[in-house]
Amino acid sequence: MEHADQQGRDGGLPKSNRKGLMMYFTPRDFFAVGFVLGILAAPASGQDADPELVEQARAFAEPRSMATFERQCTVTPARFPGLGEGVAATPKQLFDNLYYVGRTDVGAWVIETSDGLALIDTLYTPEDAEQIIVPGIRALGLDPDSLRVVFVTHFHRDHSGGAPYFSDRGVRVMLSEADWAQLGGPPDAESIARDGQTVMIGGTPITIVLTPGHTPGAISLVFPVFENGERHLAAVMELSPRGGVDVHREAVAGLEHLADYAESVGVDVGLHPHEMIFDPTARDFIMSDAARPAGSPNPLVIGADSVQRFADMVVTCWKARIVTMEAKE
Ligand SMILES: [Zn+2]
Numbered sequence: 052m053e054h055a056d057q058q059g060r061d062g063g064l065p066k067s068n069r070k071g072l073m074m075y076f077t078p079r080d081f082f083a084v085g086f087v088l089g090i091l092a093a094p095a096s097g098q099d100a101d102p103e104l105v106e107q108a109r110a111f112a113e114p115r116s117m118a119t120f121e122r123q124c125t126v127t128p129a130r131f132p133g134l135g136e137g138v139a140a141t142p143k144q145l146f147d148n149l150y151y152v153g154r155t156d157v158g159a160w161v162i163e164t165s166d167g168l169a170l171i172d173t174l175y176t177p178e179d180a181e182q183i184i185v186p187g188i189r190a191l192g193l194d195p196d197s198l199r200v201v202f203v204t205h206f207h208r209d210h211s212g213g214a215p216y217f218s219d220r221g222v223r224v225m226l227s228e229a230d231w232a233q234l235g236g237p238p239d240a241e242s243i244a245r246d247g248q249t250v251m252i253g254g255t256p257i258t259i260v261l262t263p264g265h266t267p268g269a270i271s272l273v274f275p276v277f278e279n280g281e282r283h284l285a286a287v288m289e290l291s292p293r294g295g296v297d298v299h300r301e302a303v304a305g306l307e308h309l310a311d312y313a314e315s316v317g318v319d320v321g322l323h324p325h326e327m328i329f330d331p332t333a334r335d336f337i338m339s340d341a342a343r344p345a346g347s348p349n350p351l352v353i354g355a356d357s358v359q360r361f362a363d364m365v366v367t368c369w370k371a372r373i374v375t376m377e378a379k380e
Pocket residue numbers: 079080205207265
């Protein structure tokens with residue numbers, strides 16, 4: 052494949068300069084459209100992390116990020132109802148060059164380039180790939196045989212399970228080295244996703260940012276999307292630290308690292324592998340069969356300031372969790 056892989060000069064993006072230590076918290080693999088509703092309807096059991104930091108985090112919250120605030124500022128959030136119980140979502144064009152081919156409980160996205168397609172995440176199983184992703188790509192008028200590369204955000208089954216369907220057909224599948232280790236190791240060096248690496252497909256740069264926490268080698272992906280020809284930058288972010296204080300610290304550092312990069316390049320679209328639990332407005336748009344009214348703004352473009360506020364909120368929530376977890380140690 053003709054792609055130019057470039058890496059940061061010292062093997063990674065610059066380290067974050069954001070103030071202080073941080074930590075993180077986490078989601079799991081969840082989903083289900085009803086899930087945010089479930090959270091909002093549930094008794095107020097959340098925000099049990101350090102109260103002072105929770106209030107600082109709340110100051111960064113916006114209406115669309117409240118569901119995230121509730122979860123991330125809770126030390127042990129409830130499992131998402133409906134996880135693993137989703138169905139195929141209606142395939143949908145989200146931007147001129149970005150499409151949703153996922154389920155209602157976990158996402159998969161296709162980036163269209165001038166020289167083929169890139170896929171982000173592969174759902175649960177090879178059957179999902181064959182029966183949801185591939186038909187979805189066709190339904191959108193794209194050619195699944197033009198798939199050039201598959202990025203898997205992390206090794207958990209709901210993201211990686213469909214990957215063998217594509218690797219068996221000769222498509223390069225990329226995960227971080229740490230997450231490949233959980234799947235028996237990478238098939239070759241070309242399949243290792245590295246921090247700061249930009250994979251170029253048909254002139255479309257897709258940049259990998261290592262954001263550990265949910266798994267040891269979870270990655271986020273940054274790439275351009277176009278809206279009637281206007282360029283925006285999207286980030287698919289994995290936000291769910293799983294573990295104790297050390298994992299949360301690593302997750303804080305990872306999200307600050309991503310936020311610094313996002314700020315430097317102007318990311319103004321934030322997407323999540325489990326959109327249904329993060330942003331009900333984005334979820335409703337992605338899952339809706341209805342076409343967007345002509346001329347209406349794309350609801351996925353939240354703006355660079357909101358992307359930064361979101362990251363600041365989540366980082367502060369994770370710090371609040373760390374304070375609480377440390378107090379219990
Ligand atoms: Zn996961």
